[in-house]
Amino acid sequence: xxxxxxxxxxxxxxxxxxxxxxxxxxxxxxxxxxxxxxxxxxxxxxxxxxxxxxxxxxxxxxxxxxxxxxxxxxxxxxxxxxxxxxxxxxxxxxxxxxxxxxxxxxxxxxxxxxxxxxxxxxxxxxxxxxxxxxxxxxxxxxxxxxxxxxxxxxxxxxxxxxxxxxxxxxxxxxxxxxxxxxxxxxxxxxxxxxxxxxxxxxxxxxxxxxxxxxxxxxxxxx
Amino acid sequence: xxxxxxxxxxxxxxxxxxxxxxxxxxxxxxxxxxxxxxxxxxxxxxxxxxxxxxxxxxxxxxxxxxxxxxxxxxxxxxxxxxxxxxxxxxxxxxxxxxxxxxxxxxxxxxxxxxxxxxxxxxxxxxxxxxxxxxxxxxxxxxxxxxxxxxxxxxxxxxxxxxxxxxxxxxxxxxxxxxxxxxxxxxxxxxxxxxxxxxxxxxxxxxxxxxxxxxxxxxxxxxxxxxxxxxxxxxxxxxxxxxxxxxxxxxxxxxxxxxxxxxxxxxxxxxxxxxxxxxxxxxxxxxxxxxxxxxxxxxxxxxxxxxxxxxxxxxxxxxxxxxxxxxxxxxxxxxxxxxxxxxxxxxxxxxxxxxxxxxxxxxxxxxxxxxxxxxxxxxxxxxxxxxxxxxxxxxxxxxxxxxxxxxxxxxxxxxxxxxxxxxxxxxxxxxxxxxxxxxxxxxxxxxxxxxxxxxxxxxxxxxxxxxxxxxxxxxxxxxxxxxxxxxxxxxxxxxxxxxxxxxxxxxxxxxxxxxxxxxxxxxxxxxxxxxxxxxxxxxxxxxxxxxxxxxxxxxxxxxxxxxxxxxxxxxxxxxxxxxxxxxxxxxxxxxxxxxxxxxxxxx
Numbered sequence: 085x086x087x088x089x090x091x092x093x094x095x096x097x098x099x100x101x102x103x104x105x106x107x108x109x110x111x112x113x114x115x116x117x118x119x120x121x122x123x124x125x126x127x128x129x130x131x132x133x134x135x136x137x138x139x140x141x142x143x144x145x146x147x148x149x150x151x152x153x154x155x156x157x158x159x160x161x162x163x164x165x166x167x168x169x170x171x172x173x174x175x176x177x178x179x180x181x182x183x184x185x186x187x188x189x190x191x192x193x194x195x196x197x198x199x200x201x202x203x204x205x206x207x208x209x210x211x212x213x214x215x216x217x218x219x220x221x222x223x224x225x226x227x228x229x230x231x232x233x234x235x236x237x238x239x240x241x242x243x244x245x246x247x248x249x250x251x252x253x254x255x256x257x258x259x260x261x262x263x264x265x266x267x268x269x270x271x272x273x274x275x276x277x278x279x280x281x282x283x284x285x286x287x288x289x290x291x292x293x294x295x296x297x298x299x300x301x302x303x304x305x306x
Numbered sequence: 307x308x309x310x311x312x313x314x315x316x317x318x319x320x321x322x323x324x325x326x327x328x329x330x331x332x333x334x335x336x337x338x339x340x341x342x343x344x345x346x347x348x349x350x351x352x353x354x355x356x357x358x359x360x361x362x363x364x365x366x367x368x369x370x371x372x373x374x375x376x377x378x379x380x381x382x383x384x385x386x387x388x389x390x391x392x393x394x395x396x397x398x399x400x401x402x403x404x405x406x407x408x409x410x411x412x413x414x415x416x417x418x419x420x421x422x423x424x425x426x427x428x429x430x431x432x433x434x435x436x437x438x439x440x441x442x443x444x445x446x447x448x449x450x451x452x453x454x455x456x457x458x459x460x461x462x463x464x465x466x467x468x469x470x471x472x473x474x475x476x477x478x479x480x481x482x483x484x485x486x487x488x489x490x491x492x493x494x495x496x497x498x499x500x501x502x503x504x505x506x507x508x509x510x511x512x513x514x515x516x517x518x519x520x521x522x523x524x525x526x527x528x529x530x531x532x533x534x535x536x537x538x539x540x541x542x543x544x545x546x547x548x549x550x551x552x553x554x555x556x557x558x559x560x561x562x563x564x565x566x567x568x569x570x571x572x573x574x575x576x577x578x579x580x581x582x583x584x585x586x587x588x589x590x591x592x593x594x595x596x597x598x599x600x601x602x603x604x605x606x607x608x609x610x611x612x613x614x615x616x617x618x619x620x621x622x623x624x625x626x627x628x629x630x631x632x633x634x635x636x637x638x639x640x641x642x643x644x645x646x647x648x649x650x651x652x653x654x655x656x657x658x659x660x661x662x663x664x665x666x667x668x669x670x671x672x673x674x675x676x677x678x679x680x681x682x683x684x685x686x687x688x689x690x691x692x693x694x695x696x697x698x699x700x701x702x703x704x705x706x707x708x709x710x711x712x713x714x715x716x717x718x719x720x721x722x723x724x725x726x727x728x729x730x731x732x733x734x735x736x737x738x739x740x741x742x743x744x745x746x747x748x749x750x751x752x753x754x755x756x757x758x759x760x761x762x763x764x765x766x767x768x769x770x771x772x773x774x775x776x777x778x779x780x781x782x783x784x785x786x787x788x789x790x791x792x793x794x795x796x797x798x799x800x801x802x803x804x805x806x807x808x809x810x811x812x813x814x815x816x817x818x819x820x821x822x823x824x825x826x827x828x829x830x831x832x833x834x835x836x837x838x839x840x841x842x843x844x845x846x847x848x849x850x851x852x853x854x855x856x857x858x859x860x861x862x863x864x865x866x867x868x869x870x871x872x873x874x875x876x877x878x879x880x881x882x883x884x885x886x887x888x889x890x891x892x893x894x895x896x897x898x899x900x901x902x903x904x905x906x907x908x
Binding site for chain 2: 089090091092093094095096099100101102103104105106107108109110111112133136137140141144148178181182185186188189190191192193194
């Protein structure tokens, strides 16, 4: 059927081939030692217009582009017209770079920044446990500075605040009593000292950010 | 239907204005100056919407009436804007898209709520993928019904969020006009794209005396025009030291009106030029340095050059997978200088060694200033010329076989001017129209690239006709499958008496699928073999268009001439070789340098 169809010219096997290669991220590599980009966890903070639909737009973006989002929190700021979205993501460097740039493209997004590894990160968890051994439960609560929010003959509910690691450790320790329910807020974060977390910036910073080498060391409290 | 009677009459009247082109611009100017001097104050939200379009210089809009958009159409009734009533909303969005491509100004489409809005979605997704400037205005149920699953209610902003650059639910009569102005500005500034304003009927019906603001992008929208001079300097040095340089010109070159500066740069430094499919026309294909299009069905020589270059100046391209093939084997020896206005395209698919963020024209001018010496690439240019002869696109035309589609495309090209506008559907015919027509001017190739929407061709020809100059022919090279999807648009072409020529390359197959089935599915033609098609020439006549038919080689030239000469819409049903295949071909994810020239090489 295809005898007459097609074009003349050297067949694929007769053509010269280049020596180089790229990896899955489109970065040129030495075929001998393929550089791997391991995923890393980091916090991205976005200052956005406080208007309906912004959260849907942001979360739609993450699911559509298959970004791996661990948590997403949103809340008002000191400015009534602006809200802050805090994301914890786990992606290789090129993915983190894309998340920042795609997020910045959304019209209601004012500023986006990846926080330094030493940024302050906090999460709140409510943990409801069986209170059959109240003394031991209280001792564990004490260990993690957990505040009692509610107690009944059968249950005790604690509020734990801290970095993600601390919350996970607390939950693990509480689990010996039998955890009935957990609710966690997800991580929220701010940059330290006079460093701005994510503030409106001139256009050039978008460009510089695009060319920045992202931070590679893990967070100190992560 | 009775609801639509009045606006159709209006269209008739306006068409008369349209037919006297000398009058039209002066009328528009008068209107503008009259508006400046003593504007008729707006009284409703809908009037404010139409005023926003008028202020933005809109002359044409494409749409379909319906319940929730009626207030806006009522305001259009008194406007100088020529509304083209389409047969289907998908056609409205494709027509607006093509209008945007050819004119460079946002194309406007309108639809009612619910099905009207959802029918626009294909066209919006197409515009989003191809970064075409489009503004969609959709009616919506009154605000108090929103969320109640009212008649013809759809969450339009929700549905279109992933396929628009941005969209807005306009909830305030005093803001509605300004929302439209802003959507207009956002559609064209920076990287273009489709925007949508959802217009609840109570908002457009409401009284307001607020004139819309001028088209202006919001404060949160930053566009960087100039690239970092340090990276420009480093990139310039790389160009000077290149031994195997190429330029890869994408759709951004055309959208950024950067074709001229790119041509000058390439010719000054004698750098061979490859284009992407949306970049077609950015560089004249009859120039010695032109290697034409690269990618899945690009020329062999373009794909060889792209695979073996050591330096690539890529301008306004997003490195789509149909261009790159497998990422691992894409230009693996090349350092990439990537110019793009959208920072998110930098290193998204292909790592940019020299990221130059900014407007294509501005940045290529920066590069022009920074490059002092041309690269020493005589040997490379000779190699590219050698590839051009090694991988010629020549094809056989045996007289005892049906007409080859390539021959028809070349005959159409031959019979038209250099500035003729070509629109296409999607499939084999699209690839032949791309490969065998010699494009020399930007904004003359109008196609659905990223989305690959069959049915794009005819409505796009309608939109392109309104945007093109009178001396530019508009030719739609269509496939039988694609044409069948939107041929109701012929009613629009006839009603508006549009001088367009549709050449249907009819093989009674979904040809590209048939080709893939032969190559990858053991020739099992599942749902690709029509076996029968309506007589498109007769069908055209039923619509009131002029119908033609071609079966043999000796009919080709004369029939094409007759169809082009006919003053109004004409359709040529071209019965082509049903076994014709598109080559070269790089299979999905394949190595560009290993393109197949025949099926057994796949």
